Amino acid sequence: MNPKILVIGACGQIGTELTLALRKLYGRDQVIASDIKEGSGTLMSSGPFETLNAMDKLAVEACVEKHRVSDVYLLAAMLSATSEKFPQKAWELNMSTLSHILELARDKKIQKVFWPSSIAVFGDTTPKENTPQTTIKEPTTVYGITKLSGERWCEYFYKKYDVDVRSLRYPGLISWKANPGGGTTDYAVEIYYKAISDGKYTSFLQKGTLLPMLYMDDAIRATIKLMQAPKEQIRIRSSYNLGGISIAPENIEASIQKHLPDFKVVYQPDFRQAIADSWPEGMNDSKATEDWGWQHRFELDDITQEMLTNLKVKLSEKVE
Ligand code: AKB
Numbered sequence: 001m002n003p004k005i006l007v008i009g010a011c012g013q014i015g016t017e018l019t020l021a022l023r024k025l026y027g028r029d030q031v032i033a034s035d036i037k038e039g040s041g042t043l044m045s046s047g048p049f050e051t052l053n054a055m056d057k058l059a060v061e062a063c064v065e066k067h068r069v070s071d072v073y074l075l076a077a078m079l080s081a082t083s084e085k086f087p088q089k090a091w092e093l094n095m096s097t098l099s100h101i102l103e104l105a106r107d108k109k110i111q112k113v114f115w116p117s118s119i120a121v122f123g124d125t126t127p128k129e130n131t132p133q134t135t136i137k138e139p140t141t142v143y144g145i146t147k148l149s150g151e152r153w154c155e156y157f158y159k160k161y162d163v164d165v166r167s168l169r170y171p172g173l174i175s176w177k178a179n180p181g182g183g184t185t186d187y188a189v190e191i192y193y194k195a196i197s198d199g200k201y202t203s204f205l206q207k208g209t210l211l212p213m214l215y216m217d218d219a220i221r222a223t224i225k226l227m228q229a230p231k232e233q234i235r236i237r238s239s240y241n242l243g244g245i246s247i248a249p250e251n252i253e254a255s256i257q258k259h260l261p262d263f264k265v266v267y268q269p270d271f272r273q274a275i276a277d278s279w280p281e282g283m284n285d286s287k288a289t290e291d292w293g294w295q296h297r298f299e300l301d302d303i304t305q306e307m308l309t310n311l312k313v314k315l316s317e318k319v320e
Pocket of ligand 1: 079184
C-alpha cells in the first residue's frame, strides 16, 4: 500500500523537489505538503497543501490525524549561517520540531520518519578528507550542535521505542527549482545565477575551500531510496554519511567557463568562511552504499550543464 506522506517544510530547497518527486511516485493526493508559508506556483498546484507551524505540536498532530499520515519527512530547519545569527532560535526550532515528530512516532501515530542531518555534525577535530561514518564529532556551529543532538535523539528513539527513523547527513545541495536560504554552501547555487545574470560572482568563501556537494536529483534519489529500503537494511539509525563530489569555488568557476568563457569569480570571504573551514572536504559514504546501494550520479560538469540550461529558461521566464 502507498504511504500517506506529510512533508513539513515543503516549500524550501529540498522540500519543493522532494514533494514533487514523492507525488510523481505515489500520487498527488498521497503527499500533503506543509509549510509556514506558501511555496512556488509549481509546488502549490501539484497537490494538497496545509499551512503549518512545525513548532506547534498540537497543530502537527491534528494535521497527521486529519490526513491519516503514515510517513513524515521533516525538513523545517534553520540552516548554518542564519543559525549563527540566532543561536537560541535555531536550537528551539531545530530541536522542538524533531522532538514533536519522534514523540508522535513513539506513540504510534506515524509509522516512519525522515529527518535530515548534515555534514555540519563534524567539526575542526574531525579528519577532513574522506571523512568516515564514525569519527570525532565536535561541531562548533549551533546548527551542527542541533544536528548532532538530533542524530543522538533519532538513534535513542529507534533503540528505546523502535521508532523507524531514517536520516542522511546531506552535504551542500546544488539545485535550480527552489533557492536555498541561510546556508554556508549556498554559494554553490548563487554562483550559477550570477554567472547568467552578471557574468561575475563575489564568493563569500575563499578560493580553495573544498566542501562535499551533491546535485539535488541525487539527494532526492538518496532520500527516497533510503525510505524505501527494507527496515532490516537500515543499520545506521543516527544518520548516514552522504558524499558526492568535493569542490571549491574555483572548480565551479572553471566548469562554468566551459560554457561562459568570460565568467569570473572574485573572493570576499565573510563569517561563513569559519563555518566552512570547520566542515569536511569530502565524505566517505561507503556505509550507505553497503546498506542500501547508494551511488551518486552527477559529477561537477553534469551539474553545471543542468544548472545553466535550467536557470537560463527560469530566469528568462521571470523577465517576460
Ligand atoms: C548549510 O550550508 O547550512 C547546509 C548544510 C551543509 O547542512 N546546506
